[in-house]
Amino acid sequence: MNQTAKNFTLTEWLAWMESCHPSEIELGLERIKTVANSLAIDLSASKVITIAGTNGKGSTVSYLDSIYHKAGYSVGCFTSPHFLHYNERVKIDGVNASDSLLCSVFARIDNARGQIPLTYFEFGALAALLIFSDLKLDLVLLEVGLGGRLDAVNIIDADVAVVTTVALDHIDWLGDNREDIGREKAGIFRSSRPAVCGDLNPPLSVSSVANELDAQLFQSGKEFSYTQEMDSWSWQGLSSVGEKLFIHNIPLPHLPIQNAATVLQVIQCVGLKVDEEVIRSGIGTATLTGRMQLIEVGNTRYWLDVAHNPEAAELLSQKIESMTGEVTLVLGMLADKDCRQVIELLAPKVDCLYFVDLNVPRGQKASALAEFLPSNTPVKQFSTVADALNLFKNNHNRSGDVIIAGSFFTVSAALAALGKEE
Known part of the structure; x- marks a missing residue:
């Protein structure tokens, strides 16, 4: 130096x-x-x-x-x-x-x-x-x-x-x-x-x-x-x-x-x-960023939870079970995590699946995440977390819960997209 x-x-x-x-x-x-x-x-x-x-x-x-x-x-x-x-x-x-x-x-x-x-x-x-x-x-x-x-x-x-x-x-x-x-x-x-x-x-x-x-x-x-x-x-x-x-x-x-x-x-x-x-x-x-963190925008409730391994995903799945109304999962993960088991734990508990690319070192592509789903399972794929969340932000009449999970990078991107940088 x-x-x-x-x-x-x-x-x-x-x-x-x-x-x-x-x-x-x-x-x-x-x-x-x-x-x-x-x-x-x-x-x-x-x-x-x-x-x-x-x-x-x-x-x-x-x-x-x-x-x-x-x-x-x-x-x-x-x-x-x-x-x-x-x-x-x-x-x-x-x-x-x-x-x-x-x-x-x-x-x-x-x-x-x-x-x-x-x-x-x-x-x-x-x-x-x-x-x-x-x-x-x-x-x-x-x-x-x-x-x-x-x-x-x-x-x-x-x-x-x-x-x-x-x-x-x-x-x-x-x-x-x-x-x-x-x-x-x-x-x-x-x-x-x-x-x-x-x-x-x-x-x-x-x-x-x-x-x-x-x-x-x-x-x-x-x-x-x-x-x-x-x-x-x-x-x-x-x-x-x-x-x-x-x-x-x-x-x-x-x-x-x-x-x-x-x-x-x-x-x-x-x-x-x-x-x-x-x-x-x-x-x-006591609260913690990215651990079942609630952000409300209009009628939509965004729940941010890192849940990047099976143990954390199991806890999140239990939370999802208590939710009423339509639940959407926005998931982005690193390739060296147990993507298959996290998806197997979370996907059956939600109504809609949005998979996103994580454009960081070790980041997994949405298309690769989709391969862990049973064939013909409906899933939307996005290049960024912000692209996925824009669908909700532009639909002001929509109500329900959106779970954003899979990685610290996913949650960080969601905080920025939702205007919660501070």
Whole structure:
């Protein structure tokens, strides 16, 4: 990097970061540890929660951020990917990091790394960690990008480690079975520290890693659980010292209850005091871009849900079953996802199918998606998400629900097409 980089805009920094490493992904911690040590990154003043899992990471972060923010704590969140603006990846007390702040820490990282190559994600992870280190926040939430054991955020020893769910995804990197994937995700556990697993039927490897490390494992369905009523739900779990705890009459959340139940157990393990009423309020108001996000335009309800793998598609299909009236699915996917199973789960639940091209690296064509349908199944194909949505926007008398799913790229394009860039 030459000296002119000190005047780079955020857009210029991001373009340069994408070009400076030969691989999009290079798992391993030695390179990023070396740079982090040079930067003297220190999160010892903060409680750190690291969140891994196939699905549910984003909603878990959202719940925790909402609850602890309402409780008066300073909170930093590192998540990925972003939808419209890179700044979404780093939040401090609910506010996206500014362009100027990100540019300044990117310059510090570039100066500290010397000749050590870093991936785009590693630059971003270091930027978040450096910002949180400087601010000495009460709580830091770190979402794993891929796997866990070798992910960049795992250079930090979490006070509480969370595995939300374990399903088949990223098999080229993590393994082709749940046992191998579970071991990778459980790689964020730390010796003699609490670990929380929200999967109702986790692979044995998760508890095996906890036992190997003597980490105290809190397992959904064992140490904690929940029951749902008509308009509320209740939670039962354990304190950090094993005392039975109960919280009743919690409002039904916008995001999955299973992840909310996991969060309540995490809170008991963290050690920062939070009142029950704050928990109820934080659970009830937590939302997340692209997770059953509702946008209403005229008489049409647009539901944005990433749902890019079978586990997430199964949850979405259950939501669709509760809808009345005509339901249209707008689906765009990446070619390396399990397109067949996602389509098999969602297509029978809707009235109309719109498949779209994703014109990005690894993007699948609509025509290829259509090949996973039974012959003679009616489906409309579009070159962009915006083209598909224009049919609804131009029909002001139409009512009903439109599900937009399949990828972060699909949802991002829908947000732009619907005028929700901010």
